[in-house]
Each structure stands twice: as structure tokens, then as C-alpha cells.
Amino acid sequence: MRLAGRDLLAMPESRLRRVRGADVGFVFQDPLTALDPAMTVGEQLVETLRCHRGIRRPAARRRAAELLELVGIPEPGAALDRFPRQFSGGMRQRVLIALAICCDPALLIADEATTALDPTVQIQILSLLRRLRRELGMALIVISHDLGVIAAVCDRVQVMYGGVVVEHGPVPQVLAAPRHPYTAGLLRLAPRFEHRTHRRLRPIPGMALTVTGTRHDCRFADRCELADDRCRTEVPPWSHTADGRHGSACWRPPTAVAALASAAPTPQEVR
Numbered sequence: 479m480r481l482a483g484r485d486l487l488a489m490p491e492s493r494l495r496r497v498r499g500a501d502v503g504f505v506f507q508d509p510l511t512a513l514d515p516a517m518t519v520g521e522q523l524v525e526t527l528r529c530h531r532g533i534r535r536p537a538a539r540r541r542a543a544e545l546l547e548l549v550g551i552p553e554p555g556a557a558l559d560r561f562p563r564q565f566s567g568g569m570r571q572r573v574l575i576a577l578a579i580c581c582d583p584a585l586l587i588a589d590e591a592t593t594a595l596d597p598t599v600q601i602q603i604l605s606l607l608r609r610l611r612r613e614l615g616m617a618l619i620v621i622s623h624d625l626g627v628i629a630a631v632c633d634r635v636q637v638m639y640g641g642v643v644v645e646h647g648p649v650p651q652v653l654a655a656p657r658h659p660y661t662a663g664l665l666r667l668a669p670r671f672e673h674r675t676h677r678r679l680r681p682i683p684g685m686a687l688t689v690t691g692t693r694h695d696c697r698f699a700d701r702c703e704l705a706d707d708r709c710r711t712e713v714p715p716w717s718h719t720a721d722g723r724h725g726s727a728c729w730r731p732p733t734a735v736a737a738l739a740s741a742a743p744t745p746q747e748v749r
Contacts, residue, residue: 482584500530503578503616507590513562519546519573520558523580545576549606551573568599572606572699581611586611589621604630625668629653637661640687640697647724655736657717657726659702662739696729701739704730 479486481501486494498504506512514522523542533541534572539558546554550570562570571591578586587606592600608631611618627677628635628649635652637645637660646657656662663682684701696702698710709729717732718725728735 494529499526499583500581501584503583503586505571505575505578505582505586505588505591507593509567509574510562513570513577515562518559518561519577520567523558523577526577526580541580542576545580546573548579549573549576549610549729550602551576567595568602571595571599571603574605575606575610579616582614583616585617585619585627587619587621590623591620592627593622593624602626607631623695625653625664630654637664640693641689642697642727644698644728645726647719651719651724655724655732656739657732657735658698658728659704659730659735659738661726662735663701665739696727704734 481497484497486497489497491625503690513519517525517572518538520542523545524535524538527538527541528535531538534566542558543554546557551557551569551572556575557565565573586607591607592603595603597598604627607620610616610702612687620627622628628745635646636643637658639660640740645652645656645661647657653665656665658681660682663680666680667682669679682701683703687697687700689697694713695711696705696714699705702709713725714729716725716727726732726735735737
């Protein structure tokens with residue numbers, strides 16, 4: 479695991495503490511539990527700025543107000559003296575994003591950042607993440623089970639099952655022409671709005687995999703409609719499109735997966 483050429487897994491804890499917050503920002507799923515309920519949001523922002531940037535308290539407080547304004551908090555100066563419980567869920571998530579970007583990180587990781595929010599607020603937070611990525615020039619990693627979120631924010635996607643990547647590629651290509659049965663199954667589960675016809679969602683059969691030890695098969699085989707004996711005894715190889723940008727680990731040919739995904743919604747409908 480490398481960040482700007484540095485091996486993060488080889489770093490001692492003392493160096494990792496300097497990376498966290500300063501070089502990498504993290505937006506958690508539930509801002510109510512991620513923020514300290516005993517401290518005002520201003521205190522939490524000032525503490526982080528002073529720890530990583532070494533600036534004096536008055537300057538840190540001014541910067542904290544600027545950050546709250548950047549993420550769309552009304553009356554940022556007054557908001558500094560409020561506690562997290564005094565904000566709505568959407569406003570708390572904005573505060574958490576301000577805390578994550580306060581040291582101008584090169585990378586922002588958002589872990590299910592919109593799951594606990596209602597749809598209207600979700601759209602606002604996703605729009606904010608897109609704007610911040612563009613204005614601050616930082617990389618953004620979104621962890622989500624929601625393909626609509628991925629379609630709205632991301633350029634590339636990695637689909638994981640059982641702790642391993644099973645498909646990767648540009649978002650439009652993966653959503654339009656999935657090459658792995660698990661991706662096709664996820665797309666079939668996305669609600670599809672049609673004018674004249676209605677269809678039932680087709681769930682993926684079986685139960686989610688519990689990963690124990692080393693596997694020598696396809697981890698999705700027990701739930702896959704296309705699996706054969708080889709899928710259950712050999713690890714599938716990777717295959718890619720001609721340009722090398724879109725690949726998957728599956729024994730079945732892409733044409734078979736395409737037929738499986740034929741009932742899936744289009745990328746525009748997922749978005």
C-alpha cells in the first residue's frame with residue numbers, strides 16, 4: 479500500500495500518525511459517533527490544525543471558520559461554538575468533511591459517507607465531494623455498496639467480493655458491460671424506473687461469504703448462476719478488454735456474463 483511512493487505498511491506508528499490527517503483525510507459513515515460529543519466543532523478543527531500544521535490558536539480558529547464556510551455551513555463563525563448534537567445529520571457530515579480536509583490532504587477516503595442520510599441530503603453531500611475534489615485537487619476514494627453513488631462521483635471502480643477484487647475498470651464501462659457475474663448481480667438489484675413495464679428485483683442467491691484461510695477457487699462460485707466444476711476448484715485468471723483498462727477474474731466468457739446482465743439497468747438509470 480503506497481502513497482506518493484511511500485510504503486504505508488512498512489511505516490512505524492510514529493510516522494503513520496503524521497500521515498493520518500495531514501496526507502490522508504477520512505470521512506466516516508456516522509458523523510455523530512465520529513465527532514467528539516464533549517467538544518465543540520471549533521475545538522475539534524482547531525486541535526487538528528494545531529497538531530498537524532503547528533499554527534497558533536487564533537489563526538487555527540480563522541482557518542476553521544473558512545473550512546466550515548467551504549463545506550456550506552451557515553454562519554460558520556457562530557457554528558464553531560456549537561456541539562455536534564446541535565447540528566442535523568447532513569450538517570454533521572459537512573463538519574466531518576471539513577475536519578477531514580482541514581490539512582489539505584492529498585487523498586480523501588469517504589467510507590459510506592452518505593448511507594445514513596436521506597436521499598436529498600445524499601445528493602448535496604455527493605455534490606460537495608465532487609466540488610471539493612475539483613477545487614482542492616485531491617484524490618478521492620469512495621467505499622460504498624451503492625452503485626448510484628459510484629456512478630455519480632467516481633471515474634474508476636473496483637468491485638470486491640470475499641475480500642478480493644473481482645472486477646475493475648472505468649465506471650461507464652463496468653456499469654454498461656459488466657464482466658463478472660457478481661457485478662451483473664449487483665446491477666440487477668438496482669431499482670429501475672420504466673414507463674410501461676415493471677419487473678421484480680432478482681436477488682443474488684445464497685449467503686455472503688465468510689472468508690477463512692486461503693481459497694483455491696472462485697469465491698463467488700457458490701452463489702453464481704454460471705459456475706461449473708472448474709470455478710469451484712481453481713482460482714480464475716484475470717482477463718481484460720483490448721485496451722487493458724477493464725478487467726475481471728472469471729472463468730466464464732464476457733458474452734455469458736453479458737447475457738446474465740441483460741436485465742440490469744443502464745448506467746443512466748443507475749445514476
